[in-house]
Amino acid sequence: MPTMTVDGYPLAYAEAGSGPPLVMIHGTLGDQRSWGGQMTDFGARYHAMAVSLRHCWPGTWSEGGDFTIARHTADIAGFIKGLGAGKVRLIGHSRGGHIAFRVAQHHPELLEALVLLEPGGELDASLGGAPPAGNQASAFGRAAALIAEGKTEEGLTVVAEHTGGPGAWAKRSEARKTVNRDNATTLLGQINEQRSPYAKAEAQSIRTRTLLAGGDQSQPQFGRILDALEATMPNATRVTIPKAAHSVQADNPAAFNAAVLAFLAAA
Numbered sequence: 001m002p003t004m005t006v007d008g009y010p011l012a013y014a015e016a017g018s019g020p021p022l023v024m025i026h027g028t029l030g031d032q033r034s035w036g037g038q039m040t041d042f043g044a045r046y047h048a049m050a051v052s053l054r055h056c057w058p059g060t061w062s063e064g065g066d067f068t069i070a071r072h073t074a075d076i077a078g079f080i081k082g083l084g085a086g087k088v089r090l091i092g093h094s095r096g097g098h099i100a101f102r103v104a105q106h107h108p109e110l111l112e113a114l115v116l117l118e119p120g121g122e123l124d125a126s127l128g129g130a131p132p133a134g135n136q137a138s139a140f141g142r143a144a145a146l147i148a149e150g151k152t153e154e155g156l157t158v159v160a161e162h163t164g165g166p167g168a169w170a171k172r173s174e175a176r177k178t179v180n181r182d183n184a185t186t187l188l189g190q191i192n193e194q195r196s197p198y199a200k201a202e203a204q205s206i207r208t209r210t211l212l213a214g215g216d217q218s219q220p221q222f223g224r225i226l227d228a229l230e231a232t233m234p235n236a237t238r239v240t241i242p243k244a245a246h247s248v249q250a251d252n253p254a255a256f257n258a259a260v261l262a263f264l265a266a267a
Helices: 039-043 069-083 095-106 135-148 152-164 174-182 186-190 200-205 220-232 253-265
Strands: 003-006 009-016 021-025 047-051 088-093 111-117 210-215 236-241
Touching: 003 069, 009 039, 009 069, 021 069, 021 095, 039 047, 039 253, 069 088, 069 095, 088 095, 095 111, 095 200, 111 253, 135 152, 135 186, 152 174, 200 220, 210 220, 210 253, 220 236, 236 253
Parallel strands: 021 047, 021 088, 088 111, 111 210, 210 236
Antiparallel strands: 003 009, 009 047
């Protein structure tokens, strides 16, 4: 498994193919394996790389203050620079979509194109955010408390049902459950991640050509974020993937891959 050391930490990643660089960022409780359904298709046209964020599998979480949005944003920017291959196509899912948004905001010179797949977080008042803001932090806090007590399955169920609706954990494949279990303790770091809400001025500042993607069966909070970003980002288009909930790339990889490849080819 290849690694690249960024600010003293070895970031592990999976890779496939050759050609222009394409980097993928996983979401909460995920790692590089979250993109298993994309490696072959994306690797046929690009040098596809799925990065495991700092402390995610094959790494481990330990006490400390470096499981933050800012730290992971800096890691991805450092990884892209370390490739020495010029601008990349950057894809982020859920929490990884939030990180990808921040990379585009702070390091636009690194990006050729951007794909935000149901980016996670909340909207501030400038984008119509209103109560019940904080629901995600509350749900993830409850889940982290359960995991800290050794009740891992119960905690993972809370996260799965918050993002995927009732029964989401039970419906998940064993392969996906294994990835989540392997990363369960990262939630203890994530509850202190210092994630800021999306703001209108931030979204307006991102000029990178962007694809906003979501599933037709996803929970409404993700649609609200996509709606706000679609109305605000100046160079964004949107696609809805059929037969998919929040884990769009796993629920319908063929349709998701085709949509992303078509978007990237149209540059």
